[in-house]
Amino acid sequence: MAQKTILDKKSLTFLEDYLNNAAPTGYEWDGQKLWMDYLKPYVDTFITDTYGTAVGVINPDAPFKVVIEGHADEISWYVNYISDDGLIYVIRNGGSDHQIAPSKIVNIHTKKGIVKGVFGWPAIHTRSAAKEQAPKPDNIFIDIGCKTKEAVDELGVHVGCVITYPDTFHVLNKDHFVCRALDNRMGGFMIAQVARLLHENKKTLPFGLYITNSVQEEIGLRGAEMITHTIQPNVAIVTDVTHDTTTPMIDKKTQGHCEMGKGPVIAYAPAVQQKLRDLITETAEAHKIPFQRAALSRATGTDTDAFAYSNGGVASALISLPLRYMHTTVEMVHRDDVENVIKMIYETLLNIKDGETFSYFD
Numbered sequence: 195m196a197q198k199t200i201l202d203k204k205s206l207t208f209l210e211d212y213l214n215n216a217a218p219t220g221y222e223w224d225g226q227k228l229w230m231d232y233l234k235p236y237v238d239t240f241i242t243d244t245y246g247t248a249v250g251v252i253n254p255d256a257p258f259k260v261v262i263e264g265h266a267d268e269i270s271w272y273v274n275y276i277s278d279d280g281l282i283y284v285i286r287n288g289g290s291d292h293q294i295a296p297s298k299i300v301n302i303h304t305k306k307g308i309v310k311g312v313f314g315w316p317a318i319h320t321r322s323a324a325k326e327q328a329p330k331p332d333n334i335f336i337d338i339g340c341k342t343k344e345a346v347d348e349l350g351v352h353v354g355c356v357i358t359y360p361d362t363f364h365v366l367n368k369d370h371f372v373c374r375a376l377d378n379r380m381g382g383f384m385i386a387q388v389a390r391l392l393h394e395n396k397k398t399l400p401f402g403l404y405i406t407n408s409v410q411e412e413i414g415l416r417g418a419e420m421i422t423h424t425i426q427p428n429v430a431i432v433t434d435v436t437h438d439t440t441t442p443m444i445d446k447k448t449q450g451h452c453e454m455g456k457g458p459v460i461a462y463a464p465a466v467q468q469k470l471r472d473l474i475t476e477t478a479e480a481h482k483i484p485f486q487r488a489a490l491s492r493a494t495g496t497d498t499d500a501f502a503y504s505n506g507g508v509a510s511a512l513i514s515l516p517l518r519y520m521h522t523t524v525e526m527v528h529r530d531d532v533e534n535v536i537k538m539i540y541e542t543l544l545n546i547k548d549g550e551t552f553s554y555f556d
């Protein structure tokens with residue numbers, strides 16, 4: 195691989211713009227347009243579907259098809275109920291964490307534009323220490339400064355409006371990226387960098403490469419489930435995030451050991467095709483790319499499962515980015531891990547042969 199900085203100024207500018215844009219589950223299209231605009235110089239064509247998954251394709255006429263994939267959506271809330279005194283109660287859109295909600299600023303997306311609000315919470319002085327209530331989905335609420343339901347209606351807020359957090363991208367201590375929605379727009383960013391490097395390094399692949407940014411992963415892998423039947427790939431390499439288990443209150447005996455800054459995490463699970471996984475680990479070792487391992491039991495819980503069990507079985511593997519504070523507004527990853535995921539996918543693609551089945555019986 196060319197000896198150059200992977201994350202150059204242009205790519206980091208794109209990353210910041212891409213992360214700061216809201217793309218909640220079911221409403222990903224603005225983010226997908228940003229992603230496609232960035233990817234356009236590096237691919238031959240695009241595929242999109244009716245729900246918003248976007249795919250940049252290199253060598254679209256090649257019969258053998260390889261997917262590299264991340265997912266585009268972020269967790270959010272829906273307006274579920276508006277009280278007579280103008281307070282808004284919510285339900286989840288994806289795995290939103292109710293415990294972090296109190297005191298957070300929110301954006302409510304309406305046809306009239308963004309309406310600002312706050313997740314309110316009773317002051318500590320007014321709460322009983324003996325009967326302290328924890329934040330729960332049925333007691334958190336949003337205040338948008340209205341005293342009546344009619345005033346809320348006038349602002350364009352109604353049941354079904356989607357709600358996101360406005361927290362933006364920043365860097366801690368030079369090499370720690372922090373933002374909401376790193377899960378998993380970092381995946382979309384990393385696969386876009388793979389396409390960029392292939393183009394800049396003038397690499398020609400003997401197969402079709404489908405750089406796939408799926409929607410609706412956060413509510414059941416739905417975007418990947420749809421697009422895999424459209425593409426009908428032979429191989430899929432999925433990238434997502436996984437938990438850094440070195441922070442307080444995480445049991446390593448249950449969750450395993452994974453540490454941010456120590457390299458991408460390669461999954462061991464029934465959905466992971468072992469010969470493809472071996473190619474990834476052997477490629478990493480040959481190129482001195484650090485990596486960690488994780489055992490994931492029955493399912494990976496990622497789009498890997500959707501690809502693996504589609505179309506009669508697709509050889510699939512999962513490369514994960516270690517992340518702290520998942521499904522909060524301060525998700526954190528290490529720059530070195532981001533670069534190493536990109537390197538790992540890039541070098542693995544260069545080692546995949548046209549028509550390779552990864553069959554155990556060849």
